[in-house]
Amino acid sequence: MGGIEFRKGHGTQNDFVVLPDAAGRLDLTPTRVAALCDRRRGLGADGVLRVTRPAAMDVESAGEWFMDYRNADGSLAEMCGNGVRVFARYLVDAGLVTTTEFVVGSRAGDRRVRVHPDRSVTVHMGEARIVGSSVTAVGDNEFSGVAVDVGNPHLVSFVDADVTGLDLLEQPVFDRDVFPEGVNLEFVNSLGEGMLRMRVYERGVGETRSCGTGTVAVVAAALHLRGTDTGRSTVEVPGGMVDVAVEAGVATLTGPAEMVARGELDEAWWAAR
Numbered sequence: 372m373g374g375i376e377f378r379k380g381h382g383t384q385n386d387f388v389v390l391p392d393a394a395g396r397l398d399l400t401p402t403r404v405a406a407l408c409d410r411r412r413g414l415g416a417d418g419v420l421r422v423t424r425p426a427a428m429d430v431e432s433a434g435e436w437f438m439d440y441r442n443a444d445g446s447l448a449e450m451c452g453n454g455v456r457v458f459a460r461y462l463v464d465a466g467l468v469t470t471t472e473f474v475v476g477s478r479a480g481d482r483r484v485r486v487h488p489d490r491s492v493t494v495h496m497g498e499a500r501i502v503g504s505s506v507t508a509v510g511d512n513e514f515s516g517v518a519v520d521v522g523n524p525h526l527v528s529f530v531d532a533d534v535t536g537l538d539l540l541e542q543p544v545f546d547r548d549v550f551p552e553g554v555n556l557e558f559v560n561s562l563g564e565g566m567l568r569m570r571v572y573e574r575g576v577g578e579t580r581s582c583g584t585g586t587v588a589v590v591a592a593a594l595h596l597r598g599t600d601t602g603r604s605t606v607e608v609p610g611g612m613v614d615v616a617v618e619a620g621v622a623t624l625t626g627p628a629e630m631v632a633r634g635e636l637d638e639a640w641w642a643a644r
């Protein structure tokens with residue numbers, strides 16, 4: 372006993388290792404994050420959520436807790452829409468908050484969350500800003516897209532062919548002059564009024580089965596293409612469904628969040644990374 376405690380959770384199969392570390396004592400290097408997320412030599416996950424206090428990270432927040440999110444390759448990202456739901460679920464289940472509505476700090480700023488009795492979580496995602504357009508290519512197929520800032524960068528491409536047929540094993544090509552910090556790439560089919568299907572290739576991860584900020588970007592882009600900034604849609608992703616509502620460009624995201632496992636990391640393994 373006395374090792375490093377962890378939890379595992381997911382939101383629409385976008386999965387995370389959760390590391391409770393209120394005081395910010397863990398030396399969470401990119402190498403350790405990548406090893407934890409590795410699906411063969413580690414626990415396996417799309418990212419790591421360190422549960423810490425804003426003061427421990429030297430950031431300002433109105434919230435008591437800060438989500439220190441890392442991508443599976445060890446890189447930092449500003450925000451994670453599925454991650455923040457799992458983070459909120461963990462805080463409530465662990466008794467670290469006793470209200471069902473509270474604020475979580477993130478690198479993209481504070482996010483208000485509400486945990487529902489059915490175990491779903493609504494996150495106030497802030498503004499989804501349309502910031503321009505660009506192109507991406509999957510193999511020989513080039514797609515134009517709408518660039519959306521949800522705290523982190525996205526390029527949303529509406530595709531005529533069924534997105535389930537796209538080969539997303541390799542990273543699609545994108546314009547590094549437009550996205551010098553990289554970008555999350557969403558490919559979308561419209562399935563009729565209020566229903567979208569999305570696949571995503573995430574910056575710092577690869578294809579994942581869901582991306583919460585990506586679903587917000589997709590709905591904001593769909594509304595933009597229809598000449599409005601208000602509306603709502605269900606987004607079907609390989610890992611499930613989420614609901615996104617946008618009001619004058621400001622979004623909420625509602626979807627499931629599940630805690631799966633808990634345990635302790637082997638201290639020798641951690642020390643050797």
Ligand SMILES: N[C@@H](CCC[C@H](N)C(=O)O)C(=O)O
Nearest residue numbers: 448451452453523582583584
């Ligand atoms: N899966 C997340 C997004 C995680 C960050 C992203 N890969 C980035 O680098 O911006 C989500 O649910 O939003």
